[in-house]
Amino acid sequence: MATNKTYDQIKVGDTAEIVRECSSNDLLVFAHASGNHNPIHLPDTDWTGDGLVDKPVAPAMWVGGLASAVLGNILPGPGTIYKAQSFRFLSGAAVGDKLHVRVTATEKRPDNIVLFDMSVTRGDGTRLVEGVAEVAAPTELIEFDSSDIPAILVQRHRHFNRMIELAKTLPALPTAVAAPDDPNSLEGALMAAREGLIMPILIGAKSRIEAAAKELDEDLGPYELIDIEDEMEAAGRAVALVHEGRVKAVMKGHLHTDHLLHHVVKRDGGLRTKRRISHVFVMDIPGRKTPVLISDAAINITPDLNTKVDITQNAIDAALSLGLEMPRVGVLSAIETVNPAIPSSLDAAVLSKMAERGQITGAIVDGPLAMDNAVDVQAARTKGITSLVAGHAEVLIVPNLESGNMLAKELTFIAHAEAAGLVIGAKVPIMLTSRADDSRARLASCALALLYMHWQATGNPAGILDRDGE
Structure with missing residues (x-):
């Protein structure tokens, strides 16, 4: 007053x-x-x-x-x-x-x-x-x-700017781009190439890719183009290039996610590892001090507990690669107490205990947490939750694909967040974005893949993220 x-x-x-x-x-x-x-x-x-x-x-x-x-x-x-x-x-x-x-x-x-x-x-x-x-x-x-007095939200995406600048300091990533045959997907790949993030091999229908390039007034001369009319075959060729050692990442173009994942997860000639693959959204939300990671919102529909262990570890690894030291992971449910009638609350409690016992590493994990008390300090205090994660969660593990997908899309279209997407757990990172995503989302996904590969190879992030800095 x-x-x-x-x-x-x-x-x-x-x-x-x-x-x-x-x-x-x-x-x-x-x-x-x-x-x-x-x-x-x-x-x-x-x-x-x-x-x-x-x-x-x-x-x-x-x-x-x-x-x-x-x-x-x-x-x-x-x-x-x-x-x-x-x-x-x-x-x-x-x-x-x-x-x-x-x-x-x-x-x-x-x-x-x-x-x-x-x-x-x-x-x-x-x-x-x-x-x-x-x-x-x-x-x-x-x-x-x-x-x-009403608060002012500055619509500013400084986290992705930082990611892209950090990624530019690393060697470009040889990348197979599957079916970049529309302006959005092609522009994202070529923009990432110009920024020095990837060295793309374009795989898809030559006529459609050239038409997209003409619309963008882009020259395809510097890039290798493998002419394959069928999108499924283009996805298979992108995966094959990994086994041939020609590329170290795969990027989704203008094709259905399940067409690409069909070749990624197949037992013979796919990109499986011992860990279950999962998708991580990295969200740059105006006003948040750090990026927010959401998993899994694109691949595992109704994951069981074993799958959630891998989903959680994959998301932690992505956060570590961004320079988040000891990321704070909130395992979401509808409530913040364990209720046997709500299976996601049981899974959350188990995941939290597994992290305490070292079965999940590299982060502080707590759950169950409802969305409000996971990201808002006052909501956590009001409900009397004492936790290093509550109110400060930087990684959100969702109960299932539907809830995660809705959360990511709501943040994008209502909270004006920018989103980057990466599949982790395969032999190489896979930049997986929506066909409706713009070139900026694809550029940020390339930066994310490059930072993740650097972290995997060296055990260290390209830079440390200052939680309290501007």
Whole structure:
């Protein structure tokens, strides 16, 4: 609750201060609110043109404007009206800087006018902004609860940006692309090739692939193209290239998932290993500090407990490959207590105990958890759940394919998440995306496959994900 100081209560020499950390989201919100899209002030841009992402500089007016937070919230507080403001900008602020914003009353004038000296300094004492503010102070006591102000969600997919940048530092992955005969699937494969993530071999109907390339105005000259009209045969040839040692990954194009998986799971000539294969969605959800992994939402329809063990371990391995140290795994059910009438709650409890006993490794696993208390701290507290995972889950193990598929699609189309998909547990990673997915989803899936292969080969991720960083 904010309470003001009236004109009569203010004395010369009164001071107030706030500390505000500059974040990337602050810069994006300011760009939208002000209309100033100068790239020097935007995160994740190469404004110098050297091919590298440059560190943004906070807009000077955003830094100076922080004075209004002190004047409007504390001194004088609610009811204050700006009359004039002068600024001198002495130095710039960067993302991560802790900014100390201070105002001091210097003069009281007739008609409720008060003058304030203001300054913004970094934590090291460097003064960034100084100036004088002239305001009309309130004459009546006002209290205001700012918790009712609607929150703002910045639609920003920084996790996939990080994944792609990390993957670019690794050698490109030779990849068989099965039936990339529509613009979306072909564009995704060629975009990943240009970014240095994969070296594609295109397998499918030459006429349709060339027609898609023409629509995209793409040149297929640099790429090998194996002309196979039938999609099932194209999928089989993609798997065969793995056995021939020509590729180290398979990418699904514009064909049905079951056509590709038919060749992946067959006993003779398939890509089976001792572990059950499963699919992992990696979701980049605006506002979340880490990616969220969901499994299994595409392959195992009604998995039994043994299958869920492999599904869980596969998902943990994917999280480790992204640089999530000791990922927090929530095994979902409809409730957060064990109920023999709900089989998924029993499976969740067993999986949690198996992780405690070292039968599932590399993560903290807890369940059963309902969706709300798996990802929301307040929901977990309200229900009295004490857990290292509850409220902080980064990997979600769903009861069955239907629930997982609905969850992933809801996050994509309602929460504006981006999704990447990977099949794990086969001899090579398989980039498995929906035929409706755009090229960005396919690019992120390629990055995921490359990071996973690097982790498998070295035992270490290409980079560590900072859970608390911007």
